[in-house]
Amino acid sequence: MKPDLSVDFAGIKLKNPVLTASGTFGYGYELADLIPLKKLGGIVTKTITLEPRPGNPQPRIAEAEGGMLNTIGLQNIGVKAFAGEPLEKLSEIGVPVFVSVAGACVSDYVETAKILKSFKSVSAVELNLSCPNLKKKIVCHDLPLMSDVIKGVKKVSKVPVIAKLSPLVTDISELALTAQNAGADGVTLANTYPAMAIDVKTFKPKLSTIKGGMSGACVKPMSVRCVYDAYPALKIPIIGCGGIMTGEDAVEFMLAGATAASVGTASLVSPENLMKVIDGIEDILKEKNIKSVKEIIGLINKADFSNHSCK
DSSP states (O other): OOOOOEEEEETEESSSSSSEOTSSTTOOOOOTTOGGGGGSSSSSSOOSSSOOOOOSSOOEEETTEEEEOOOOOOOOOHHHHHHHHHHHHHHHOOOOOOOEEEEESHHHHHHHHHHTTTTTTEEEEEEEEOOSSSSSSOOOSSHHHHHHHHHHHHHHHHEEEEEEEESSSSOHHHEEEEEEEHSSSEEOOOEEEEEEEETTTTHHHHHHHEEEEESSGGHHHHHHHHHHHGGGSSOEEEEESSOOOOOOHHHHHHHHHHHHEEEEHHHHTTTTTTHHHHHHHHHHHHHHSBGGGGGGTTTTHHHOOOOOOOO
């Protein structure tokens, strides 16, 4: 029997738990000729800001062992331009659209969300509160500021508001709980990890901004830990993100407590990997004779490993 892959994320019905990750899939429609986008659970767009941003200077991407570094700097066309042709093309795909939003201050987030609320094709707003490659402090590291952003957007948004948080904290559960208490309908755990790389041939940093954000398979164990730590403290759902390359990786995040899994770097390697992640989840459920993917959410947190020992 074919297992049920559908999940409910903050009231949004997803046909499966696999989403694209913000920043790795363009505006979300550009790869329609390469893969069947309608098979995805949903699309998370690249981050949109109130005004257009040129992004950081080149070089902005560098390969690293087990992953990649980026310092794109939130390059985008601005919300007014995005609300035209890009959003229209997204609405034609037929899957939920999560628009990632960022700003330099509370009012930027609020005004951007206010413009987006006029469009029925927007299923949710994901607040990018944790970008590590801008020349400013990370929003979610200032708890009062983060709360003000979430509260401000919630007042104007007609759709669920998701807080994308940084893993660079002592206690991710406290951060996630603060987001929940401010009114967030869900959280994404986690964004990229601050990192850098140096070219020993030129004695220069590989990125124009010296430091950037690390993503890819190498960060997965740390991101899974973030989900595992936050899950017991929350009543809102989690999107697991960070190093998901296969169906097995996505299942790992869900076992730790994620309701959905967003795929980033793997889709840059090959867009077809998104389809392979969906198929991989289904294969594991079939092998385990599990009827619904919802049955595995948070299973590790609910289990008793008091007698478990490593051998």
